[in-house]
Amino acid sequence: MKIILADDHALFREGARHLLQQLGGGDIEVLEAATCQEAIIHADLHEDVDLALLDLHMPGVTGVECVVHFQAAHPEVPVVVLSGSESRPNVQAVLDVGALGYIPKSSSSQVMLSAIRLVLSGGIYLPPLVMDQELNPVEAAIASRLASRAQMPCCLTERQMDVLKLLAAGKPNKLIARELGLGEGTIKVHLAGIFRALEVNNRTEAVMEAQRRKLL
Incomplete structure (x- = not known):
């Protein structure tokens, strides 16, 4: 970052x-x-x-x-x-x-x-x-x-959406970081932001909520 x-x-x-x-x-x-x-x-x-x-x-x-x-x-x-x-x-x-x-x-x-x-x-x-x-x-x-x-249905930044799409593909932090050219620490920061924005507690809930909001 x-x-x-x-x-x-x-x-x-x-x-x-x-x-x-x-x-x-x-x-x-x-x-x-x-x-x-x-x-x-x-x-x-x-x-x-x-x-x-x-x-x-x-x-x-x-x-x-x-x-x-x-x-x-x-x-x-x-x-x-x-x-x-x-x-x-x-x-x-x-x-x-x-x-x-x-x-x-x-x-x-x-x-x-x-x-x-x-x-x-x-x-x-x-x-x-x-x-x-x-x-x-x-x-x-x-x-x-x-x-x-x-209150907008899409509340994520462009970079957070990049992370979310790879998260939905089942990729771990290390692979997400490699594909986006970022460090694992940066990915953790983006994940924390995604969790807060979607009001969820973990990766699975994030993907499910994103699908519910039609972000994926």
């Missing part, structure tokens, strides 16, 4: 890189960037990037500009914003331009990992500072859109 980590503070990147390794048992490649442009270049050079973590404020861009520029260049890559700010307007702004999550840097390591896993499984992460307060009309519209998305 490849994750772009863009932040202009090297010390933060170092800590975040070690934390991200926990997602796939060491089978994680973190592509570090100090600017938004470097993040876009990484995505240009690596077509198999699974996620981009972008700091809200980096040199050369202001506010949500990096999210806008990155998604314009690579709309297929999910984006999660990292920020030292816990401002509700900032959260609303990044969601408005298509980010799938907003993680305050004050979050615990466990919260950060859970948020990233949620996005990798096809969900959207909203911090408690938004969920615990009354929503204004724009935020209410966003929440309604997310709820509709959660």
Whole structure:
């Protein structure tokens, strides 16, 4: 699994890189960037990037500009914003331009990992500072859109569907990893995302539920 980590503070990147390794048992490649442009270049050079973590404020861009520029260049890559700010307007702004999550840097390591896993499984992460307060009309519209998305019959990413099809063919993790050119740790992360998205507990139930939803 490849994750772009863009932040202009090297010390933060170092800590975040070690934390991200926990997602796939060491089978994680973190592509570090100090600017938004470097993040876009990484995505240009690596077509198999699974996620981009972008700091809200980096040199050369202001506010949500990096999210806008990155998604314009690579709309297929999910984006999660990292920020030292816990401002509700900032959260609303990044969601408005298509980010799938907003993680305050004050979050615990466990919260950060859970948020990233949620996005990798096809969900959207909203911090408690938004969920615990009354929503204004724009935020209410966003929440309604997310709820509709959660009710959609197909809730898996393209990569998760690749894994699910091979899973339905009865192939073990090692063969799935080999066919998709991924590590076994990455396959485990995708399987966990599939189980959460389909609300099942094991491989057999996942295949049965996918068939019920006509995903296979």
